[in-house]
Amino acid sequence: MMRIGKQDSPFSAICASDAEHIYVRGMDLCDEIIGKVDFTSYFWLLVTGVMPTPAQGAMTNAVLAAIAEHGLVPSVVAARMTYAAAPEALQGAVAAGLLGCGSVVLGSAEEAGRFLSACVDAAADSSPMDAARAKITALRAERQVIPGFGHPQHSGGDPRAHRLIALAHEQGVAGAYCAMLDTVFTTLPEAIGRSLPINVNGAIAAVMLDAGFPLHALKGVSLLARTAGLIGHLNEEAARPIGFIMSGAAAAAISYDGPEKDNG
Numbered sequence: 305m306m307r308i309g310k311q312d313s314p315f316s317a318i319c320a321s322d323a324e325h326i327y328v329r330g331m332d333l334c335d336e337i338i339g340k341v342d343f344t345s346y347f348w349l350l351v352t353g354v355m356p357t358p359a360q361g362a363m364t365n366a367v368l369a370a371i372a373e374h375g376l377v378p379s380v381v382a383a384r385m386t387y388a389a390a391p392e393a394l395q396g397a398v399a400a401g402l403l404g405c406g407s408v409v410l411g412s413a414e415e416a417g418r419f420l421s422a423c424v425d426a427a428a429d430s431s432p433m434d435a436a437r438a439k440i441t442a443l444r445a446e447r448q449v450i451p452g453f454g455h456p457q458h459s460g461g462d463p464r465a466h467r468l469i470a471l472a473h474e475q476g477v478a479g480a481y482c483a484m485l486d487t488v489f490t491t492l493p494e495a496i497g498r499s500l501p502i503n504v505n506g507a508i509a510a511v512m513l514d515a516g517f518p519l520h521a522l523k524g525v526s527l528l529a530r531t532a533g534l535i536g537h538l539n540e541e542a543a544r545p546i547g548f549i550m551s552g553a554a555a556a557a558i559s560y561d562g563p564e565k566d567n568g
Contacts, residue, residue, distance in 0.1 A: 317353065329353050344368065347528065351521050359475040363515045364525070366471050367508050370464040371413075371526050372533040379404055381550055383534045388547025394538060401534040402527055407451075410530055414523040416452030417509035419443075421519055423484045432487045440488065440495040452485065452506020453492065465507035472511040479514040 319328050326333040329349050337346060341355075344365045348356040356364065383401030390396055405411040419439065426435035443450055455462050469485070472478040485506055493499045509522060517525070541547055 318350065348517075351524065352516075352518065359477050360515045360517075362475050363468075363472060363477055363511050364517070366468055367512060367525055368529040368532075370468055370504055370529075371410075371508065372529040373536070374533075376550075378409055379530060380534065380537050384537055384541045384547045385551055386547075387538050387541050388545055388551070391542065394535075397538050397541075398531060398534050402530065405523065405527055405530070410526050411523050412451060412503075413505040413508040413512075413526050414519075416506045417513055417519050417522045419451040420481050420484050420488075420506075420509055420513065423488065424480050427484065432484060433491055436484065436488045436491045437495050440491060444496060450488070450492065450496075450500060452509055453488070453500040453502060455501055455503045458501060458503070461501045462503045462507070464504040465502045468504070468507040468511050469502070472514060477511060477515045481510040481513040485510040 317329070319326070321327065328337060331337055331349070341349070342361075345356050345361050348354075348360060348364055379401040382404060383397045386400035387394070387397035407415050423432075423435050423439050426439060429435075430438075440450060469478070469482060472482055485502060489499070489502055505526075508525065512522060512525060513519060
């Protein structure tokens, strides 16, 4: 049999069970978690292996609330149209909404986190502003957007981002990543010739990294939050369906410009 990938560490530290007990991250599920630990704290425990501090729990709660719902965005449209076509498969509709989590919509907190992390690392050998300017210039040279900045609707500033950053300061969580987010914001006019607002994904990346959440799990925060929002939309879709209305509107909005049929 072909061996693919690393195969010399056959262990998991997340869950174990026996005839009487179920253990999650070393805690007894029934005696120590159910009815005693809120779901946000449990999420943090599952991901990191330790219970969150009050400040970490507060920031995670705030971020989940901030990103769960934002109207008929593409992930919601995909979910509701899928549910309209297959109402027997709620899980398929939720999955359809999550599959588009990428660098443009919903998953961009991960991209912003990687960008901020690279800026913070680079600032160890230069000033924060020089590090930010260099990273911005490198992205623009490749015609890439600046992750965590810009918004098509909230051009004057994303209110969710403002609240999350303020809360991070209130909770004593704000640190190197929030500082770098502000440095990038300040540097943008000089680096690209115009200012861009901090969007919610930039704020999520900064506050969660400062809170100690792992970079490679950042996308999971958005996925978890949006799952809740999608279930709300799908419950409404079951009672007040608009999936086929959206489908019809899409067909009406798009004109055919392919080759004309030869009737001769």
